[in-house]
Amino acid sequence: MHCRGAWNLIAVARSSSRVDAEGWVEHPEEIDSSGRDKGHFVAHAIGGGLDMNVFSQARDLNRGISEQGKVYRLMERCCHENAGTFCFSRPVYDDSTSVPRWLEFGLLRDDGSLWVEVFEN
Numbered sequence: 001m002h003c004r005g006a007w008n009l010i011a012v013a014r015s016s017s018r019v020d021a022e023g024w025v026e027h028p029e030e031i032d033s034s035g036r037d038k039g040h041f042v043a044h045a046i047g048g049g050l051d052m053n054v055f056s057q058a059r060d061l062n063r064g065i066s067e068q069g070k071v072y073r074l075m076e077r078c079c080h081e082n083a084g085t086f087c088f089s090r091p092v093y094d095d096s097t098s099v100p101r102w103l104e105f106g107l108l109r110d111d112g113s114l115w116v117e118v119f120e121n
Contacts, residue, residue: 038054068120104117
């Protein structure tokens with residue numbers, strides 16, 4: 001599968017202090033450490049930043065363990081292997097926490113079509 005680009009991948013040195021910080025979300029009690037990761041709305045490997053880009057993500061989704069996670073990681077890999085691929089991530093919330101219930105992730109393919117999936121988080 002080939003993807004078409006709209007922006008270039010910029011190599012940015014990863015600052016672990018931002019991702020490792022205790023105060024990375026407003027309400028840390030919302031995070032169940034046994035099943036959550038500090039995920040990125042747009043993967044760091046494809047140009048996503050570290051500030052407003054970090055959120056509580058289901059570990060199985062983030063690491064590609066679940067069936068949905070495998071699709072999610074495939075889409076990220078497509079963006080990474082085809083530098084400049086246009087992609088987007090949209091969190092969808094169903095309560096007042098800072099944890100999105102679903103993630104809509106999409107990318108633009110070479111043929112001009114959109115590949116969009118909605119993932120449970």
